[in-house]
Amino acid sequence: MTSKPSRPSSRPLERTLILVKPDGVARRLVGAILERFEQRGLKIAALKMMNVDAGLAERHYGVHKDRPFYAGLIRFITAGPVVAMVLEGPRVVEVTRKMMGATFGWKAEAGTIRGDHGISNSFNLIHGSDSPESAAKEIALFFQPDEILSYELPGEAWVFDRAEDAGEK
Numbered sequence: 001m002t003s004k005p006s007r008p009s010s011r012p013l014e015r016t017l018i019l020v021k022p023d024g025v026a027r028r029l030v031g032a033i034l035e036r037f038e039q040r041g042l043k044i045a046a047l048k049m050m051n052v053d054a055g056l057a058e059r060h061y062g063v064h065k066d067r068p069f070y071a072g073l074i075r076f077i078t079a080g081p082v083v084a085m086v087l088e089g090p091r092v093v094e095v096t097r098k099m100m101g102a103t104f105g106w107k108a109e110a111g112t113i114r115g116d117h118g119i120s121n122s123f124n125l126i127h128g129s130d131s132p133e134s135a136a137k138e139i140a141l142f143f144q145p146d147e148i149l150s151y152e153l154p155g156e157a158w159v160f161d162r163a164e165d166a167g168e169k
Helices: 022-026 030-040 054-060 070-077 092-100 113-117 132-142
Strands: 014-020 043-050 082-089 126-128
Touching (some): 014 030, 014 092, 022 030, 030 043, 030 082, 054 070, 082 092
Antiparallel strands (some): 014 082, 014 126
C-alpha cells in the first residue's frame, strides 16, 4: 500500500532573490551553489545570467548609499556577469541566509556556501534577500512577472509539508 502525503491549502510558498555574484561566476561555482539549493528541496522559479548595469546596481544597493562601502558594492556587482534566480520554498529567506553563511567568508561556518568557498570580506560569492519584504522588491528589480514560473514538481509533496508550514501540526 502506498500512502500519499496530504496537501492542505495553506499560505503560499515564500520566494527570495539569490544572486551568484561576479566572483562566484568567475570561479565557476554557479553549478555547485545551485545544486545546494536544489538538494535542500528549494524550487527554482526563475533563473538567468545577466550583466548588472550601474542603474540596476544603484537601485539594488540603494539602502547602502550613504555607507562608505557603497561605491565598492557598485563596482563589484557590475564587474562581470551574475546569475540571478528566484527560489521558492517554506521560509526560503531564512533557509537560504543560513545556507549562505556569514557575509565575510572567513567568518562563515564550514558547511555554508561562503564557509566552504570563500575567505574574503569583499568577494562574498552570493547575495540573498534578507526578508520577505526585501525579496519582493529585489525580485521586481531583476525579473519581470512573466519570467517567474509557478509549477509543481513530481515528489514535491514529500519535500514541502504544507500542513506543518501552516501550523497545522
